[in-house]
Amino acid sequence: MKRPIALITGASRGIGAATARLLAQRGYDLAVNYQHNAEAAGEVVKLAQAMGARAVALQADVSVESEVVRLFKDVDSQLGNLNALVNNAGIVQPQTRVEWITEERLDVMFRTNVNSAFLCSREAVLRMAIDKGGQGGAIVNVSSAAARLGAPNEYVDYAASKAAMDALTKGLSLEVATQGIRVNAVRPGLIETDIHASGGEPGRVARMAPAIPMQRGGSAHEVATAIAWLLSDEASYITGSFIDAAGGR
Template identity: 65%
Template structure:
């Protein structure tokens, strides 16, 4: 059975992706950092649907915890065929002139370094030269990488710009090793992350500025991720899909 590791899978886009991929026959490794009960709920829902899943705790900003997370997969005999780098953080809306080094470093440690580390460990298991059978990596970026997210989250936007560059560069490194690497750039999606930034109703406020006149649902992003993981996208690598309602 193919195994998909989804980071930050206890809520939002990660949760929706976990449930959708489980329906498609993947065994799901539900990564979480702090929300153990929410991760357990995702695992339970998958089991109720007749699927297979287990949770694995790790703060991806910590290299030792990332290594241990992948070791848990190895110990379970899970054949990793898909990695969805979804975990990401942001903080209170603010301008660049008010940012601290501590905040910037925390954002980059999770959103950039953590994504790099998960990619590294996945490649070691998927690539032909390491005895793997190939696989697919999908990095969840953000439309903020294009807009810069001024007055709100320039640090977060910059971290997602780095993820886009990683997606392109890694895709070229491992294209001949049976690994495809692509990305998805969600726009304004109804998730709890906006509350982390201090404005839970942010999507509704900005909906009139979106050409499609509405925010997106996590399930819509999950569908894009599923397609990139599937054989239907077998000749696509180094590509980033914008899923932002036209904005």
């Protein structure tokens, strides 16, 4: 039986890497996208291959249109017809308040977190849509509970970028529902990954844990299981929906 093919953006670390490992275990072949850390992406690929998957590490800055086009062509040539896309690539920047936000910061945030998801979704739909000769497929966007909570005093720009991803999820799901493509999102809460160090506070999860109903941060694997389920046939009648993986917050 032919293995489905999944592309995961930003898959060299954190939630992306955990998703790659889980999908390989569940029978997918994988395109592991990364921007800078070739060594880390290579380790993810080795683990996937050890589980029997065909897996390749593909470098691309998915905030840049020409690199997204190249990335998808590389998937076509090295693995074949795409069945699943996980829009996971995303950044935070150092914590700040709206009164101190600059245009430059907003440009980087929205190009990386929003433009990338639109561009990758476009290329996936062009390959998956039934009316374009595709066989259908599934897209999962990795949003954030911040889209609901606003992230005041820290990451309002990040929260806004994830709210845009939520709008993409809903709108695109309605556009392609007749084309055999399902589009859903997972909204992680406070997850133990190194993204918090990028925001200037590596211990943020521990600080915030008392505010979480479950009194702890989540793991990347716990988010990956939600992503994998939304990609699977078990979620075949689910589109335009959101799973909050946020410990009740």
